[in-house]
Every structure is written in C-alpha cells, then in structure tokens.
Amino acid sequence: MSRLDIDPYSVLGVSVDASAEEVKAAYRRVARRLHPDVNSSPGASVQFQDITVAHDTLLDEALKKSYHDQVSRRKARNESEFYFSLRVTPSKRAVARLSEPQVIYLLAEVLPDPRARKAEQKREARVNLTLVLDHSNSMSGARLEKVKVAAHQIIDQLTDKDVLSVIGFNDRAEVIIPATSVQDKASLKAKISMMVASGGTEIYKGLAAGYEQNRRFLAPKLVNHMILLTDGNTYGDAEACLELAREAAEHGIGISAMGLGQEWNDEFLDELVSITGGNSDYIKSASAVVKFLNDHVRNLSDGFAERMQISIAPDPDIQLESAFKLSPQPQPLPIDQGYIPIGSLQANRIVSVLFQIQIPASIKNGFRSFARLVVTGDILDNTYQKYQTLSDVSLEVSDNPPVEDPPVAILDALGKLTLYRMQERAQAALDQGNIEEATRRLENLATRLLAMGEQELASEARSEARRVAHTSAFSDAGRKSLKYQTRHLLATSVIEDL
Amino acid sequence: MLACPKCAHQNLEGSLFCESCGENLTTDGASKTSTRRLESAANDLVARATWGTARFGEDAAITLRIRDNAETITLQPAKRSVLGRSDAASSQQPDVDLTPYGALEKGVSRIHAAITRSEDTLTLVDLGSVNGTHLNGQRLIPDQPRVLRDGDEIRLGRLVAHVFFR
Numbered sequence: 001m002s003r004l005d006i007d008p009y010s011v012l013g014v015s016v017d018a019s020a021e022e023v024k025a026a027y028r029r030v031a032r033r034l035h036p037d038v039n040s041s042p043g044a045s046v047q048f049q050d051i052t053v054a055h056d057t058l059l060d061e062a063l064k065k066s067y068h069d070q071v072s073r074r075k076a077r078n079e080s081e082f083y084f085s086l087r088v089t090p091s092k093r094a095v096a097r098l099s100e101p102q103v104i105y106l107l108a109e110v111l112p113d114p115r116a117r118k119a120e121q122k123r124e125a126r127v128n129l130t131l132v133l134d135h136s137n138s139m140s141g142a143r144l145e146k147v148k149v150a151a152h153q154i155i156d157q158l159t160d161k162d163v164l165s166v167i168g169f170n171d172r173a174e175v176i177i178p179a180t181s182v183q184d185k186a187s188l189k190a191k192i193s194m195m196v197a198s199g200g201t202e203i204y205k206g207l208a209a210g211y212e213q214n215r216r217f218l219a220p221k222l223v224n225h226m227i228l229l230t231d232g233n234t235y236g237d238a239e240a241c242l243e244l245a246r247e248a249a250e251h252g253i254g255i256s257a258m259g260l261g262q263e264w265n266d267e268f269l270d271e272l273v274s275i276t277g278g279n280s281d282y283i284k285s286a287s288a289v290v291k292f293l294n295d296h297v298r299n300l301s302d303g304f305a306e307r308m309q310i311s312i313a314p315d316p317d318i319q320l321e322s323a324f325k326l327s328p329q330p331q332p333l334p335i336d337q338g339y340i341p342i343g344s345l346q347a348n349r350i351v352s353v354l355f356q357i358q359i360p361a362s363i364k365n366g367f368r369s370f371a372r373l374v375v376t377g378d379i380l381d382n383t384y385q386k387y388q389t390l391s392d393v394s395l396e397v398s399d400n401p402p403v404e405d406p407p408v409a410i411l412d413a414l415g416k417l418t419l420y421r422m423q424e425r426a427q428a429a430l431d432q433g434n435i436e437e438a439t440r441r442l443e444n445l446a447t448r449l450l451a452m453g454e455q456e457l458a459s460e461a462r463s464e465a466r467r468v469a470h471t472s473a474f475s476d477a478g479r480k481s482l483k484y485q486t487r488h489l490l491a492t493s494v495i496e497d498l
Numbered sequence: 499m500l501a502c503p504k505c506a507h508q509n510l511e512g513s514l515f516c517e518s519c520g521e522n523l524t525t526d527g528a529s530k531t532s533t534r535r536l537e538s539a540a541n542d543l544v545a546r547a548t549w550g551t552a553r554f555g556e557d558a559a560i561t562l563r564i565r566d567n568a569e570t571i572t573l574q575p576a577k578r579s580v581l582g583r584s585d586a587a588s589s590q591q592p593d594v595d596l597t598p599y600g601a602l603e604k605g606v607s608r609i610h611a612a613i614t615r616s617e618d619t620l621t622l623v624d625l626g627s628v629n630g631t632h633l634n635g636q637r638l639i640p641d642q643p644r645v646l647r648d649g650d651e652i653r654l655g656r657l658v659a660h661v662f663f664r
Binding site (some may be wrong): 017087089091092093096098100104358394396414418445 | 499510511513514515516517518519521522524621623630634635636639642647
C-alpha cells in the first residue's frame with residue numbers, strides 16, 4: 001500500500017512521465033533544502049519524510065504501479081473526492097539584497113473545495129461533542145444558570161446523529177450525561193438542570209473524564225471535540241492537562257476552552273488548546289455564555305475537513321519567527337513542532353495563517369526558494385480521508401527590485417496583529433519589572449487603538465497604563481480584555497465567509 | 499534598519515508596522531487600512547474562491563482572457579500546447595501565437611511556456627523563457643510543471659492572462 005495522501009509528483013515537482021534520472025535529480029534538489037543535516041527546522045524534518053516516500057514510490061516499479069492502481073481504482077468508483085487548496089501570498093514578490101537581515105510575511109490561506117458548499121443540500125457534519133463544565137462554588141448563581149441555558153440550547157441544536165456527553169467538575173469529576181446519541185432531549189436537559197455549584201476547581205479531573213467519554217464514540221467521520229468551560233485557576237495539575245491534550249490531539253480530538261470571568265489562567269488555557277488546534281476565548285460576563293457556546297457548536301457542525309495541520313519548512317538559511325492563525329478563530333500558534341495543528345476547515349470559510357520569516361543579510365541575487373508549506377487534513381466525506389497539498393514560495397532577489405505595495409490582506413491583518421503583539425510586549429516588559437516600558441507600550445497601544453476607532457478598548461488600554469504606572473500590575477479583567485479583544489480585532493479584519 | 503517616523507524605534511527591514519508604536523511603515527500607509535480597500539479585497543476573495551478546481555474534464559476547453567484585450571483565446575489543449583510568439587526567423591512555431599496581443603512588446607519569448615495535459619489535470623511549465631512565467635504571482639522554475647486551476651492568473655513576461663475552464 002502506498003500512501004494516497006502524498007502525490008509523489010507534486011511533492012518532488014516532476015511531471016507524470018518523468019524518468020528515473022529526473023526523479024533522482026528532483027529529489028536531490030528538494031533534499032538540499034529539507035534534509036535534516038542541513039535544515040534543523042521541525043517543519044523540514046516532517047516534510048523530508050514525505051519527499052523520501054515520494055522518491056521511493058516513484059523509483060520502485062511495484063510501488064509506483066500500486067500508487068497508480070489505487071488512484072485509478074478511486075477514479076473508476078467515481079467517488080466525488082473532495083479536496084482543499086493552499087494559496088500562499090508573500091508580503092513582497094521581489095526581495096532586495098541587503099547588508100542586514102530583513103523580514104518577510106507569508107499569508108497562507110487554505111480554501112475548502114468549492115463544491116462542498118454549492119447548492120446541493122447543505123450537509124451537516126456529525127459531531128461527537130463533550131462539554132466539560134466547571135461547577136465549582138464560584139460558578140454559583142447567574143454563571144451556572146447561563147451555562148445550563150447554553151447547554152440546553154446545544155442539545156436543541158444537535159440531532160440523533162450526533163453524540164453528546166457532559167461532564168461536571170469541581171474537586172471531582174461527575175459524568176452528568178454519558179456519551180450517547182441525542183434522542184431523548186427532555187431527559188438530557190433534565191440532567192443538566194440538576195447541576196449545583198460547590199467545591200473547588202481541578203481541571204484535569206474534568207478533562208480526563210471528558211476524554212474518556214469522548215473516546216467511546218471517537219470516529220473518523222465525526223467531528224470529535226471537547227469544550228472546556230471554567231472560571232477558575234487549576235493548581236498543580238496543569239502539566240497533566242497538557243499531557244492529556246497531546247494524547248487527545250493524537251487521536252484527533254480537538255479541545256477548545258472558554259474562560260469565564262477574571263480568575264482563570266489564560267496562558268495555561270491558550271497552551272492547552274493550541275496543542276489540539278482548538279481555540280480559547282474570554283467570556284466577560286455570564287450573559288455572553290449562551291451565544292459563545294452556541295456559535296462554537298454551530299461552527300463545529302459546518303466542518304468540511306478535520307485535524308488540519310500546517311507545516312512550514314524555511315530553507316536552511318531562513319528563520320521562522322512566528323506563526324499566527326488569523327481566521328476563523330484568531331489564535332497564536334506554536335512554532336516548535338513540525339506539524340502545527342490548525343483545527344478544522346469549514347465548508348464556507350478560509351483558514352488563514354500569517355507566518356513571519358527572517359532573511360539573513362547579503363543573500364545571493366537570483367530566483368530562489370524560501371520555504372515550503374504543506375497542509376494536511378482529513379476530509380470528512382472522502383472514503384480515503386487523508387489529503388495534503390503543498391506550495392513552494394520562490395521569490396526573486398536582486399539589488400534594486402521594483403517598489404511594490406504589500407498585499408492589502410497582509411497589511412490589514414498585520415496592522416491588527418501588531419496591536420496584539422504590543423499588548424504582549426507590555427506584558428513581557430512588566431514581567432521583567434520594567435514598569436516604565438510597560439506603561440509606555442500600553443500608552444502607545446491606546447493611541448493606536450484610538451486611531452483605529454476602537455474607543456472603548458483604547459480607554460481600557462489607557463486606564464491599564466495608569467494602573468501599571470501606579471501599582472506595577474495589570475488588573476486581571478483589563479489584561480484579559482486587552483489580550484482577547486485585540487485578538488478579536490483580527491477576526492473582523494479577515495474576510496471569513498466565502 | 500528601518501526607523502519609525504513616529505517614535506524612531508529601529509525595526510527590521512521589511513517590517514510593515516512599527517513593533518513599538520504600531521505605526522504603519524509603508525509609504526502611503528494611511529489609505530491602505532480604510533474600509534473601502536477592505537471591501538474590495540472581500541470581493542476579490544469571493545470571486546477567487548468560487549473557482550479553484552484543478553479538474554479538467556475530457557472534452558473541456560480553456561479560455562484565456564488576456565488583460566487589456568477584448569478578444570479571448572479558446573483552446574482545447576492537445577497533449578502539449580506551446581505558448582509563444584511566431585517569428586519568421588525561428589524554426590519552431592508555437593501552437594498558440596500571442597503576437598496579436600502585443601507579445602513582442604510585452605517580452606514574450608518565441609517559445610515561452612507550455613500547457614500540458616495529463617489525464618484530467620492541466621499543468622503549466624516555463625520553457626526557459628527570458629522574462630519568466632508567473633503563476634498567481636509566483637515565478638515558475640523552468641521545466642518544473644505546476645498544476646493549473648480554473649481562475650488562475652498567468653503572466654508571460656509582462657503579458658497577463660486569466661485561465662478559465664469550461
């Protein structure tokens with residue numbers, strides 16, 4: 001069996017009738033960029049495996065035949081095989097040769113198959129959803145009531161083809177609804193209504209119980225997802241939670257997290273969800289819970305492809321600086337792993353990621369490659385679900401390139417991402433005890449926000465600047481608000497709906 | 499280094515926004531982030547995204563819409579169709595002659611690029627042209643074919659054309 005998700009021809013950049021010599025030459029050309037001996041980036045090491053598979057497939061007659069047989073068998077069955085495509089836009093098309101390092105931005109957009117959203121009856125993905133709900137003492141009153149309302153509405157949204165499980169946790173975890181298809185909605189709702197608030201917050205126990213329930217119905221055709229909702233900080237079990245998230249990611253279960261109020265640990269939850277490609281959000285007041293959860297579940301059932309991952313292998317002399325998912329839900333991405341999870345691809349939305357790479361001083365003139373990007377994912381409706389597509393970024397380097405305007409999409413996204421980064425740098429300055437610097441950064445942020453017409457957020461930044469100057473600390477509410485709302489600005493900048 | 503005009507912070511070359519104060523560092527920055535520009539970007543995206551199929555049926559044809567020209571070229575590609583500019587002095591003649599579309603002044607080579615048909619996909623390959631072939635803004639490495647999709651923009655020298663399947 002050869003791997004059908006890898007198209008050996010496009011991986012190596014050769015035509016279908018390439019000779020063995022051409023295949024070998026193409027392999028050497030790509031290997032010079034990606035071989036672990038010359039390229040230490042995690043993205044290169046995972047991509048190198050693909051080119052080796054492609055090389056072996058094309059040079060072994062039996063493997064090559066088996067690949068072609070499988071492709072033609074699929075064609076003979078006349079299955080409507082869906083695909084997704086990748087489009088990469090660099091911030092400049094011609095690079096100037098400089099005696100100092102420079103940065104380039106790459107906007108990667110993953111586009112779902114246009115046929116998936118065409119007139120044909122709108123298909124809903126089936127979900128295997130686990131709600132992990134905090135019902136510690138601090139949730140009592142309006143918060144827990146709103147969570148119950150939200151859970152009721154989610155039950156209404158789901159059908160008997162979907163699977164739901166609900167965990168309530170405080171110091172202990174309790175399975176409120178064991179994983180089951182959503183049939184008797186009234187009795188499911190009644191179980192939710194019985195929840196009472198008491199005790200402390202131990203997130204790991206809730207997650208572990210949720211994971212166990214979710215795995216019971218884990219299936220490749222389903223959108224397998226857990227939503228954690230908490231209002232508190234967990235103590236001592238954070239590492240165990242991250243370990244569990246890594247295991248969940250391997251099984252294709254996404255985890256999203258919503259923090260309610262001020263006391264929860266945003267850095268921890270951000271890290272937790274980024275492992276699985278999920279997203280985290282800040283819910284300021286109890287009244288917003290219902291809308292947040294409902295929107296989130298609705299997005300899940302629009303799934304076209306799941307377990308999406310992107311890998312970027314900069315050429316050996318190029319440095320990857322950062323990665324940020326712009327849409328659908330803005331989220332900073334980790335760059336220390338070969339495959340970066342980016343969650344799910346919906347039938348009517350683009351997933352876009354902005355990369356920042358750094359080019360060394362005095363590179364040679366000429367036309368050259370800078371990076372290779374590969375996107376993989378499981379297309380829910382395909383018989384053979386795994387699919388991958390790639391794009392090589394090649395640009396011209398010269399002494400005097402023509403002046404050009406950066407693409408509007410990059411400018412717009414980056415303008416807003418800069419605000420998020422400014423907030424981050426204010427935090428970093430404060431962490432280092434540099435009060436003056438932190439204050440100045442917050443004031444700058446306030447000025448920028450005002451210039452963009454974000455008055456409310458600007459005044460929040462200004463009041464945090466004052467607070468930092470006087471007390472050397474953010475307010476919990478202000479800090480979370482700045483972080484998540486500057487992140488939300490990005491969501492409005494990218495055109496999500498196709 | 500790129501000094502920010504507002505706060506004098508030193509930014510790396512290629513930066514588009516000052517990392518210290520958030521100022522737009524591109525020359526005519528102010529107009530870029532206006533709502534109007536955003537909307538037009540939205541329309542482009544909508545238009546672009548409805549295309550994109552790489553599947554090319556057996557009796558399908560392609561239409562080349564050349565920028566600044568009312569006429570379009572329709573062709574049913576054979577196994578391999580060479581795009582270029584016919585020239586009496588040259589021994590080889592292209593299958594698709596772009597001379598009527600200003601090929602000479604736009605820097606199209608005599609034998610510039612080829613559209614190759616394999617099963618149900620089309621690929622575009624640069625044949626070592628002088629001024630290069632671009633697919634969706636990216637320059638092609640000579641003799642390395644790339645898949646052609648519906649709605650793609652190709653550029654031969656300075657001659658820009660859009661490819662549509664039908």
